[in-house]
Amino acid sequence: MYLVANINIDICAATSCKLCTQFCPEANTINYNTELGKDEGYKYGSAYVAVDRCKGCAQCVWVCDNMAKHHAITMVMIDQLPKAAMTDYITYGEKSTTAQLVNPTAGSE
Amino acid sequence: MSLDYVKFSPGFEGFMPKEYRDMVEHGPFGKKTSVSQMGSFKEILEEHPMCAGCAMTLFIRLAIIAFPNPEDTITVGTAGCGRLAISQAAIPFVYGNYGDQNGVASGLSRGLRLRFGDQPKDVVVMVGDGGMADIGFSGTLHSWFRKEKFTTIMLDNEVYGNTGGQESGMTNQGAVLKMAPLGKKFEKMDMLSMAKLAGCAYVATVVPxxxxxxxxxxxxxxxxxxxxxxxxxxxxxSCNIEYAIPTDKVLEDCKTVEDDRYKFSEHITEDARDYLADRYGYKEFMPKPAMAAISKA
Structure with a gap:
């Protein structure tokens, strides 16, 4: 098993700084969904990780902890995530993306 | 070399991989995209075999997003780490022999100007420090002296990272590497001064x-x-493998190096300032109103 980044949506949606999406070395790995957290009253959405593309470098953790100071990202063993976003289940919209969460180790629901 | 090359061949829409369909429908071609929109559109760079946490990859990702017209851009590279990522992008990539990249780009740039006239077609060379400052040094400098109109970007990781850690011309004096155990004896090459001397219209240093x-x-x-x-x-x-930088400290190292020897610097000629102000409306280069005119108003 290996580590992947996991974003706490409650903390991320409260700030929506988007720094992690700009500092990830992998393309389309940390994506942004403007709808996440809206049911809890947050306005601007949250970032989330496409775990099949994450190489586990933890740069986003450093950025979130030290540059943004939000502490919203942690590294988690992939089999500890019951549901996560994966590239095949991400839909692109005009200004946002949406992800259907699936079991990352099985690669499907 | 136009928006036509990023669309489906008739009848093949249903058979194309998801990444390709996303690129056609939600890619940045023909739109204005910027780094602040990252994570909400399909990027030109795809999955690539570069090491986890590589700062070079981050720079390449940002650079490709920054191209003003990605559909009219060709990248040129050569042996080294960078080409592993640059070649995994949905824009044409030309692989020059080691050291030939600026010669290849010169011909390409001239050919595109003959073929397409005033319609801008951008050629961007992205090569490591070994390919440019050591093995491709003469080709690079000659292309600058000939005033070839294309962009040259050096991905300076201060080592031959792809072949086990030999010193390059851009390695710092005294640096001890796996394949340079006695430490480098000479100073880091000053490519910036050479670029200015050779007549480059714009020279800049940047950290990702x-x-x-x-x-x-x-x-x-x-x-x-x-x-x-x-x-x-x-x-x-930075090369986090050869310089043994923990992947989660790569950006901290970038900051340290930026403060130490990679401070942001920008050299731009008068012609280039006027061109950016007149043609593209860059406010920072527009002539400032005289003080007398301001006080009268």
Whole structure:
């Protein structure tokens, strides 16, 4: 098993700084969904990780902890995530993306 | 070399992989995209085999997003780590023999100007420090002296990272590496001064821990290279393997190096300033109103 980044949506949606999406070395790995957290009253959405593309470098953790100071990202063993976003289940919209969460180790629901 | 090449062949829509369909429908071609929109559109760069946490990859990702017209851009590279990522992008990539990249780009740039006339087609060379400052040194300098109009970007990781850690001309004096156990005996080459001396219209240093600055610098360099002259960007893109930087400390190292020897610097000629202000409305280069006119108003 290996580590992947996991974003706490409650903390991320409260700030929506988007720094992690700009500092990830992998393309389309940390994506942004403007709808996440809206049911809890947050306005601007949250970032989330496409775990099949994450190489586990933890740069986003450093950025979130030290540059943004939000502490919203942690590294988690992939089999500890019951549901996560994966590239095949991400839909692109005009200004946002949406992800259907699936079991990352099985690669499907 | 136009928006036509990023669309489906008739009848094949249903058979194309998801990444390809996303690129056609939600890619940045023909739109204005910026680093602040990252994570909400399909990027030109795809999955690639570069090491986890590589700062060079981060720089390449930002650079490709910054291209003003990605559908009219060709990248040129050569042996080294960088080409592993640059070649995994949905824009044409030309692989020059080791050291030939600026010669290849010269021919390509001239050919595109003959074929397409005034319609801008951008050629961007992205090569490591070994390919440019050591093995491709003469080709690079000659292309600048000939005033070839294309952008040259050095991905400076200060080592031959792809072949086990030999010292390069851009390695710092005294640096001890796996294949340079006695430490480098000579100073780091001053490519910036050489670029200015050779007549580059725009020369800048940049570190990838400031995405907006990377975007701004690359965009200026590509636009200036369309009509004014050669442009050169030197980017610090650390090798976390050869310099044993923990992956989660890569950006901290970028900051340290930026403060130490890679401070942001920008050299731009008068012609290039006027061109950016007149043609593309860059406010920072527009003539400032005289003080007398301000006080009268």
């Amino acid at each position: 821990n400031n995405p907006r600055r990377v975007e701004n610098v690359i965009r200026k360099a590509v636009l200036i290279a369309r009509e004014v002259g050669p442009t050169y960007i030197q980017a610090y893109t």
